[in-house]
Amino acid sequence: MSASRDSSGYSQLLQAISNALPDLRNSERKVAETVLADPSFALEANVAGLARASNVSEPTVIRFCSALGFDGFSSFKLRLAQAVALGLPISQSAIGIDDTIDELTAKIFDHSINALDQARKAMDxxxxxxxxxxxxxxxxxxxxxxxxxxxxxxxxxxxxxxxxxxxxxxxxxxxxxxxxxxxxxxxxxxxxxxxxxxxxxxxxxxxxxxxxxxxxxxxxxxxxxxxxxxxxxxxxxxxxxxxxxxxxxxxxxxxxxxxxxxxxxxxxxxDHLHNLSTMKEALAQFRSNESETKTDPDIDRPAASVGRIQEEQ
Amino acid sequence: MSASRDSSGYSQLLQAISNALPDLRNSERKVAETVLADPSFALEANVAGLARASNVSEPTVIRFCSALGFDGFSSFKLRLAQAVALGLPISQSAIGIDDTIDELTAKIFDHSINALDQARKAMDxxxxxxxxxxxxxxxxxxxxxxxxxxxxxxxxxxxxxxxxxxxxxxxxxxxxxxxxxxxxxxxxxxxxxxxxxxxxxxxxxxxxxxxxxxxxxxxxxxxxxxxxxxxxxxxxxxxxxxxxxxxxxxxxxxxxxxxxxxxxxxxxxxDHLHNLSTMKEALAQFRSNESETKTDPDIDRPAASVGRIQEEQ
DNA sequence: CATTCCATGTAGTGGAATTACAGGAGCGTG
DNA sequence: CACGCTCCTGTAATTCCACTACATGGAATG
Structure with a gap:
């Protein structure tokens, strides 16, 4: 199975590697496992580094990339970078009882981002x-x-x-x-x-x-x-x-x-815009003008305070 | 200003380039504009290609990367790949009256993904x-x-x-x-x-x-x-x-x-899990068993049809 | 036990990124 | 207005890295 079907969301790469595991040669599988175990390490590494970390030779790393359907190491790394940017979907990093709040937060956000990534690719x-x-x-x-x-x-x-x-x-x-x-x-x-x-x-x-x-x-x-x-x-x-x-x-x-x-x-x-902004401005009256409003909500975000129209409709 | 503040979301790269424009040297700015005009082209290109497209020399491309705070061209490209994976935020590609549905869909999904990316980075x-x-x-x-x-x-x-x-x-x-x-x-x-x-x-x-x-x-x-x-x-x-x-x-x-x-x-x-699954199973009764249910909703997704518990609570 | 094929490493090569350096343009100053 | 300095920016050289050709070792099969 080729991992380079671009229609299927950037995030599917790690999943594709997992799926491909049985089809890979032994030493290539070592590379795959190194990548899966720590994708962000693989991002920083070059061929030599990834080879060393996987206890294989450099050509094996290249062969691993080819086996997955990539042109070479560089193009593999680019796709890996994209997968890491989106984060890992739940299928790739299951939620566990012993997860810390940090891990859980990261996983759920990542998973949500992945879902939107998939949805945007599949939308008719x-x-x-x-x-x-x-x-x-x-x-x-x-x-x-x-x-x-x-x-x-x-x-x-x-x-x-x-x-x-x-x-x-x-x-x-x-x-x-x-x-x-x-x-x-x-x-x-x-x-x-x-x-x-x-x-x-x-x-x-x-x-x-x-x-x-x-x-x-x-x-x-x-x-x-x-x-x-x-x-x-x-x-x-x-x-x-x-x-x-x-x-x-x-x-x-x-x-x-x-x-x-x-x-x-x-x-x-x-012409519709005008009605809309009039209405939104009218909604502003529901906002607080209280004395304790001293701390301007936008004080730390200067760009936002000009002509900002809020969404709390 | 360094663009490599990793705390600020992968998607901020293009924004950072825009912000850095005035601080760049003339020829570096040409590179920046080429990247902003077509980020995905920059992804495929190598130093020579990006240099040619920008009408500058190769070292200038390198200097552009350094000026943005990156170690070199490769690390810049990795970050660019991540930014592209998330898509462009609205701030980077405004919605226009003349957008096609395709463009609009892409932009809104991208923007949403970006928002979640930012939120996950900023979450306390x-x-x-x-x-x-x-x-x-x-x-x-x-x-x-x-x-x-x-x-x-x-x-x-x-x-x-x-x-x-x-x-x-x-x-x-x-x-x-x-x-x-x-x-x-x-x-x-x-x-x-x-x-x-x-x-x-x-x-x-x-x-x-x-x-x-x-x-x-x-x-x-x-x-x-x-x-x-x-x-x-x-x-x-x-x-x-x-x-x-x-x-x-x-x-x-x-x-x-x-x-x-x-x-x-x-x-x-x-122990709480058990109650939950009992309840969810009970909800299944609200689903249709009609004659026209011939087309199994999961017929095209074999993995999902086993023990799947639906979310329509 | 021998032979063949396949996997994997070694060594070498080509190409790409990067650096050192020099030419030149712009600007300030005398 | 001219001279000189500084800071770009390109050319050329270098170094690093991805990739390929080849050889070796082991496993599988007859």
Missing amino acids: TAAVGAAVQAILASREILFVGFGASGIIAQDAQQKFALFGRPCAAPIDLHQQYIAASTSSPDTVVVAISNTGTTAAVIDVARRARERGATVIGVTGTSAPLLAECDISLIVRTDEDTDLHTPTVSRLAGLVLIDVLATSVAMALGV | TAAVGAAVQAILASREILFVGFGASGIIAQDAQQKFALFGRPCAAPIDLHQQYIAASTSSPDTVVVAISNTGTTAAVIDVARRARERGATVIGVTGTSAPLLAECDISLIVRTDEDTDLHTPTVSRLAGLVLIDVLATSVAMALGV
Whole structure:
């Protein structure tokens, strides 16, 4: 298996090395193990150093790189650098009971970054474009979902409400179904379910479609829900392998919402901007002007204090 | 100014080059501009190639690297590779009206990844540890916040509810205040506000503290809210520079919640695990078993279909 | 037991990064 | 306005490092 399939996220390199272990020659495997044991050491090292650390000769290091599908040591190192920048995915560095807070923090951030890296590589931008068009053509938007996907729905509702068209994300199952039942061909329904198998969401999608609404499905994988949808947005992330793996699909889903919202904002253009900033300025009144506000929140970040518009909408 | 301050996120490299522009010599600046114009070209190139592309001599390229604080060309290229892996932050590649969906998607994902990269570098793990201890010692947890921060509160509530202790995240302002007013020394209140200036959140924090509760403040910068808190968690991300910049602080906040939840789960240990998996299995009943479920959602991902526990809680 | 093939190390080579040095442009000063 | 100094910037030489050709040793197989 070649490790240089660039479509599969920079972070997959270490995983690819692990997978390739059985196919490698004995001494090449020593190199692989040295790299896996301490990727950042391998980054600093040159061929000679990595050879010494692995107790093999220099050509073996080169052969190791070739075996993985790289042109040479340098190109291997570049890819390794990218993998290290993103951090190790959970699959590569499992979370353990005895991890310190530092380790745990690093691992979870790394894993989250990796998930977004994967999602961005796998995103179907044509479908995103279709979704944007559908939203632009709509008169009202309904977001539905439960659990973690419900959080995404709430977030989406907050963002799209700024565009000034009716926009709902009921939490209650019945309300979701009612909203779907009163939808029209002018409605866009965004049905969110990471599994794509949540029965209630499928029901809502089907109901809305019967009413002529355009249904956009957001799932983590190709799933039954998408059969009930006009547009399929698949947000592919690592599987959540065990109970304690943080739920990264949710993050990728939120970024997708950002993409949609930003695209719509761009399409709406400049005149819409004015309304938006007026509204955001109005929100500023909810901020504190108390006496203990002596410590300017931005005192340590001079660049930010000019014309900054906060996001706490 | 040295660009090799490793504490400041891999992605800061291009920003650092931009900042260094005025301090560079004329011909070095040409190199800098070539790199900024097309970072991925610079990645593939060697000294000669980069020199030719910049219309300067090879030593000038080396001097450029030295001027930025690197040992040489190779170490510069490694850092550049890492910056490219993370993608360009918005500050480096602004979103424009004429961006295609592809470009927009790439930019927003890149920007989000960058934000998490920054946040992970800036995270105060000692404070995280203190927060985990406080939560473990508590009998009930209250999450408060509005807008985007309210989304984080909802998400946190979903996660911490799994630990089997009373756990609330009222949306309603009055309910938040009431909950704070009925809190006790056994309560942990997590007050979330990206600006750290939201008056209502500050009020709630103060009220809870008067009642003896332990208050954990989550903000995006050092802010007035933290004065009312026992433990300060600052989730530092890029400022959201303009209206159409996606709100990344929210993502980093969610990852912080993941860190807290995972840490608590680890501390609770194995016996807690059993309850958790029982509960998750019970949730499976909400999934569809319909006839059109012919297309197995996991059909294209064999590894995932074994004993997978879904996250749609 | 012999032979062949494959893995791995040794030694050498080519190329790339780096350094030493010299020419030249710009600027300040007499 | 001219002279000289300083600081760039390119040329040429050097050193280091990745990579290749080849040889040796061991394992597997007949």
